[in-house]
């Protein structure tokens with residue numbers, strides 16, 4: 001399989017690390033003192049390499065373990081908290097900033113999505129939210145099917161993204177010249193906010209395990225969560241496409257309704273497809 005091998009090498013670098021050769025001998029201070037990037041070899045004049053972006057490397061000392069780890073954790077948390085905080089009030093503006101190139105200030109949309117999905121999945125597992133049903137149950141087959149549906153349901157978190165993109169393309173296709181990927185950035189940020197709201201909404205069920213409370217919470221959530229989702233999407237469209245409530249409200253409301261309809265249809269189709277898969 002020479003073709004596969006060469007492809008593997010192209011992706012993973014074929015075993016040898018990229019960049020200039022590293023010295024074979026002992027680790028020395030002299031090696032780090034030279035004014036060249038230790039990652040790519042380019043001559044360096046500032047604290048960061050102009051070619052690959054790596055910070056000037058120094059020898060590791062004990063203190064680095066603490067500061068490096070802490071800096072990384074803090075940076076990740078600060079960025080995600082700051083991005084989420086700003087997203088709650090201005091999802092469309094964050095997406096537009098990001099599309100226009102202000103990227104270091106915000107968390108990468110996919111990283112944020114993975115983080116919010118992970119938190120939601122953990123909360124759902126912890127709260128036993130799906131284990132309390134209204135009347136069905138005790139039927140082993142139904143229980144087994146419910147389990148399998150649950151296993152697939154994590155994927156449904158991405159359906160909202162498709163609905164946000166589809167409604168945006170239908171309603172604002174030629175506005176401001178965004179391409180499909182740029183609209184997808186908006187959709188992923190929006191979905192992250194929605195998932196964060198859903199996670200916050202679940203918090204009470206972690207404290208009160210009473211099945212009656214969980215059932216009441218579920219039926220109430222089914223009313224206001226879709227409304228909240230649609231509101232987030234409408235606010236985001238308004239900011240991303242630079243519209244105004246005063247003059248563009250009919251388009252925004254129509255876009256919100258279209259998002260709801262597409263999202264609802266996708267979820268029903270998804271549920272139907274999973275039931276079909278599980279029962280065949």
Ligand SMILES: [Zn+2]
Pocket residue numbers: 037038039040041042049050051052053054
């Ligand atoms: Zn470099």
